[in-house]
Amino acid sequence: MAKTADIVWSNCLKIIKDIVEWQHYKTWFEPIKPVELKDYILLIQVPSQFFYEYLEEHYVNLLAKTLKRELGKDARLEYRIMVDSGNSNNKPLTMDIPANNIKTYSNNEMDFPLVINNPVKNPFVIPGLKKMQIDPQLNPIYTFDSFIEGDCNRVARRAGKTVAEKPGANSFNPLVVYGGVGLGKTHLGQAIGNEVKRLHPSKVVLYVSSEKFINQFQDHSRNNAINDFIHFYQLIDVLIIDDVQFFNRAERSQDAFFAIFNHLHQSGKQLVLSSDKPPKDLDGLQERLLSRFRWGLSADLQMPDxxxxxxxxxxxxxxxxxxxxxxxxxxxxxxxxxxxxxxxxxxxxxxxxxxxxxxxxxxxxxxxxxxxFVKTSSKEITIDTIQKMVCEFFDVPYDKLLQKTRKREIVQARQITMFLAKAFTKNSLKTIGEHFGGRDHTTVIHSCQTVKDLMDTDSLFRENVMELQQKVQLAAM
Known part of the structure; x- marks a missing residue:
């Protein structure tokens, strides 16, 4: 029976599967497709340029040995690289790399032509450095230590920590953090970047706003350098993009980001995105992008309690x-x-x-x-409202508050109610007293002074009064 490309590659995989770790096998070998077997040359198709380079760097010896075992000492391997054009109407571009290193191309209609030998320009070069180095654009004050965890952000913060500890090797890829203005999206994104740099110094991290990304793309487009732009972003290990909702006004930038997203995600790199809404509610973004945003985890940031x-x-x-x-x-x-x-x-x-x-x-x-900062109160607080709030707070029956009793808990609850009524209503001392079983204004004055004195000497009492004051203020909003 004559050997075919499928048979040869299947036999190679059986050997490789027993040698490499399962996760590495799933990542780097399962996506490969055998294309053609001609003489002793096996042509395999790989998803990207990065994929090809990774195989050549880490698995070239293993590939050579397994292939020679199947085809003999003259066996040779060639690659066909697929590059997503970012436009679903175009056919994917293929780049064949035969044994003599002459590169041939098909489909010249690709939006972002691939040029292997041109040097990649870096829009984030740090002045004064001789070799190319990417400035991560991170502010060191934004860390996980300074990001306070609460019920409002617990899921997002802990997911961010997981991403920072194992960038690209976790289930949260991409991690999409969403929420309103001023709730900490930028802080969390930058904290992830800073933590990655601390734990994994060799990782290339970049934080960039969607506006800057769009502006860079437009600059490169005007200079016919879109290729450089895309290649630069494909160098990143952890890409953090803020406010992706602004991509809705930049169709071609979405095409570029789609190509970058695919390459990074396929290469096991980490993406962290932020927006003002969950992916399902983002308008004006391509569905193919939104579907990729939903691959990982979407975590919201709410108003802090x-x-x-x-x-x-x-x-x-x-x-x-x-x-x-x-x-x-x-x-x-x-x-x-x-x-x-x-x-x-x-x-x-x-x-x-x-x-x-x-x-x-x-x-x-x-x-x-x-x-x-605070809106003017639109509600008028009544003495009855305050009485009910105090009774509920101290678990005191409403009728007991009005009775003549010397039980300490009842007396203090009544004194606090009078104190709050004086502070939060426009009623006279006489009117306040009448709401407590017909007591006179001197009783109200005495009660208010007693509350002030106890607040100065009893910390627990002061805490209770402060909390009740806050409840009354909230009721007034």
């Missing part, structure tokens, strides 16, 4: 060597609940006002500064 906002402020103050009264930290954290950027902006504004006015930071100053 109250406890996480406090941790963020604490971390920020610690890093900057700052100190603020606890009640101010809680007040700021409670009232700035939109995003992290506004939270840090409020802290900076508070520090600026304190410095310019030579004034200690206190709750009064915080309230004044936060007027520019």
């Amino acid at each position: 109250y406890d996480t906002r406090i941790e963020i402020l604490d971390k920020k103050m610690k890093n900057d060597g700052l100190d603020m009264p606890r009640e101010v930290v809680k007040y700021v954290s409670y009232n700035i609940n939109s995003n992290i950027r506004e939270l840090e902006g409020a802290l900076i504004s508070l520090l600026a006002q304190s410095s310019l006015n030579k004034r200690e930071i206190d709750l009064e100053l915080a309230k004044k500064v936060l007027r520019n």
